[in-house]
Amino acid sequence: xxxxxSEVIKKAFVDSIPIMAGYVFIGIGFGIIMVDKGMxxxxxxxACVLIYSGAMQFVTINLITGGASFVASAVTALMVSCRHxxxxxxxxxxxxxxxxxxPYLIYALTDETYALVCRDNLPEGMDKHTYSFLVSLFNQCYxxxxxxxxxxxxxxIAFSTEGxxxxxxxxxxxxFVDQWTETKDRSSALTGVGVSLLCLIIFGPQHFLIPTMIxxxxxxxxxxxxxxxxxxxxxFEKGGDQNx
Amino acid sequence: xxDAAAFALITIVICGLVTQALRFLPFALFSGGRGTPxxxxxxxxxxxxxxxxxxxxxxxxxVTFSAASGWAxxxxxxxxxxxxxxxxxxxxxxxxxxxxxxxxxxxxVFV
Numbered sequence: 001x002x003x004x005x006s007e008v009i010k011k012a013f014v015d016s017i018p019i020m021a022g023y024v025f026i027g028i029g030f031g032i033i034m035v036d037k038g039m040x041x042x043x044x045x046x047a048c049v050l051i052y053s054g055a056m057q058f059v060t061i062n063l064i065t066g067g068a069s070f071v072a073s074a075v076t077a078l079m080v081s082c083r084h085x086x087x088x089x090x091x092x093x094x095x096x097x098x099x100x101x102x103p104y105l106i107y108a109l110t111d112e113t114y115a116l117v118c119r120d121n122l123p124e125g126m127d128k129h130t131y132s133f134l135v136s137l138f139n140q141c142y143x144x145x146x147x148x149x150x151x152x153x154x155x156x157i158a159f160s161t162e163g164x165x166x167x168x169x170x171x172x173x174x175x176f177v178d179q180w181t182e183t184k185d186r187s188s189a190l191t192g193v194g195v196s197l198l199c200l201i202i203f204g205p206q207h208f209l210i211p212t213m214i215x216x217x218x219x220x221x222x223x224x225x226x227x228x229x230x231x232x233x234x235x236f237e238k239g240g241d242q243n244x
Numbered sequence: 245x246x247d248a249a250a251f252a253l254i255t256i257v258i259c260g261l262v263t264q265a266l267r268f269l270p271f272a273l274f275s276g277g278r279g280t281p282x283x284x285x286x287x288x289x290x291x292x293x294x295x296x297x298x299x300x301x302x303x304x305x306x307v308t309f310s311a312a313s314g315w316a317x318x319x320x321x322x323x324x325x326x327x328x329x330x331x332x333x334x335x336x337x338x339x340x341x342x343x344x345x346x347x348x349x350x351x352x353v354f355v
Binding site: 014 | 258259260264269271282288289293296297298302305306321326329339340346347349350351
């Protein structure tokens with residue numbers, strides 16, 4: 001049992017290293033901007049704990065400095081954070097039976113954490129809930145450390161970190177490549193990229209996420225209905241076996 | 245507490261509440277004794293592939309094509325990540341090399 005737990009800690013830590021790089025430096029950026037706008041370490045930590053979403057926290061700074069109304073803030077938060085609905089739907093079965101860990105797992109389900117825990121890559125016998133919990137905890141520690149560093153010591157960081165946020169893009173691209181090579185059925189991956197690009201062109205970078213989510217759900221459902229009709233079987237029955 | 249501080253705190257709380265509500269909502273709707281509806285369970289299985297594609301596009305949403313500096317660093321670094329990952333299947337290597345490549349390009353080449 002002891003050996004198993006050190007293995008799961010090691011795997012969770014190694015898998016989270018790319019996120020360490022991204023979160024610490026993006027967090028430093030957040031801390032620096034907050035202090036620059038006149039909000040100190042306690043504001044930074046409050047945003048990290050209460051919101052805990054990189055994209056949303058940066059938008060929140062703009063809402064505060066721009067003096068947005070509370071209704072406008074709520075609507076903006078809805079638009080920016082709506083993609084979390086998708087992660088939740090996708091993890092309902094994955095987080096089933098997680099017990100006391102479950103509220104924290106849901107609270108800490110950021111883009112990057114989702115990218116790690118949605119994969120099915122654990123060795124035989126490793127507890128997936130323990131793994132997901134550790135990944136979530138490590139990631140939030142990186143984020144808190146980065147934001148606190150930025151707030152306390154942002155001005156003494158000597159080297160230019162411009163472009164380090166590409167680590168997050170690289171993380172998603174590398175997982176996309178893994179999924180692409182692991183499965184024969186590329187319809188879901190292609191739908192995701194295709195609908196996103198189409199909606200980005202039509203609706204622009206600020207407003208394309210909600211139409212994208214609706215479009216992806218619609219196209220995937222349509223493909224499944226056509227496929228199952230052709231084979232005269234019930235739709236949604238196979239739980240979307242992508243290796244079929 | 246000053247008015248400005250109260251305003252900032254309430255804004256943070258609102259953004260936090262909305263974000264967390266969106267995280268918890270699917271679990272609140274579909275957990276519990278009833279079991280997950282077949283359609284939602286199916287969505288959960290097929291969505292990760294589409295979501296990762298969506299996240300890639302989401303990260304690259306601010307790319308512009310009016311000048312090479314708007315798209316070339318991202319294009320080159322993404323191509324490097326794809327090539328390395330398809331070849332070596334080592335995420336740390338792909339992400340590390342891709343990020344260093346991108347930082348070099350935006351700081352030293354396409355300035």
